[in-house]
Amino acid sequence: MARLFRRRPSLVSRLLLAVLAALLLLFLDQRTDRLVPLRGALLTALHPLQQAVDLPFRMYAWCADNLRERAALRAEAAALREQNLLLKLRVQALDALQAENRRLQALLDSLARTPQPLRALIASTIRVGLDPYIGQIEIDKGSLQGVFVGQPVLDADGVVGQVAHVAAQTSQVLLITDARHAIPVKSVRSGVRAIAVGRGPSGELDLPYLPNHVDIEVGDALVTSGLDDVFPPDLPVATVSVVNRIGEGEFADIRAVPRARLDRTQEVLLVWPPQATPLHGAGDTPAPTP
Secondary structure, eight states: TTTTOOOOOOHHHHHHHHHHHHHHHHHHHHHSSSHHHHHHHHHHHHHHHHHHHHHHHHHHHHHHHHHHHHHHHHHHHHHHHHHHHHHHHHHHHHHHHHHHHHHHHHHHHHHSSSSSSEEEEEEEEEEEOOOOOOOOOEEEEOGGGGGOOTTTEEEEEEEEEEEEEEESEEEEEEEETTTEEEEEEETTOHHHHHHEEEEEGGOOOEOSSOOOOOOTTTEEEEEOOOTTSOOOOOEEEEEEEEEEOOOOOOOEEEEEESSSOOOOOOEEEEEEEEEEOOOTTEEEEEEOOO
């Protein structure tokens, strides 16, 4: 019974023994190499414990790095998306400018194809009439730039119409497809003269009062005859699309399609006949002599 209640060494004693043992081991480790195998064995035995103790710290560092990388990637992705949007907007603006340059170049090239030198002023369309029975557009040039009522208006492909009303900074153009508009034309192939009248919503031109035997065929090019003292001669107007020779009738049914792109006109040319003297304004462009 005495052995069961035998007193063990106190904590202080055990601490002193541990310190003395540690000092002895340090001394022997410094003086001899006999403890190298023991050190290796201890390191091998304690390695799993070191890994287990170090695991929370390594997990914390990995999570912190991962969160930082994800935040950086998100910020970079947001910056790239914004940059991509800006680049797309710039590309769209560049495409619009290139398209406008091509249209303006086509307008200037069309002047070079006229049979006589003409003075011209480039204008932009600012409003299009919504009524299908009234073919009109509004342009951004007016009396301050020398625009006058009845002035011919062209695009890169042909005759658009003529100025109907003039204000200080704007003008209204009556299209050749309007039912109130008529223009004298002639066939390039046969030389037959006629009057081309607008057909309104159909977007075509009518050549009325021509006899059945008239020498006009589908595909004939129609140009201005110049007999009205308004439109210079030989400007492209339309292409004949329908020729119906009515057997019992007196007149043929002849229709034509305008050469000008009236449904997508954005820039037009205001031209002055050779005998007219326009006022000099911004954008006044003399045509080169062919």
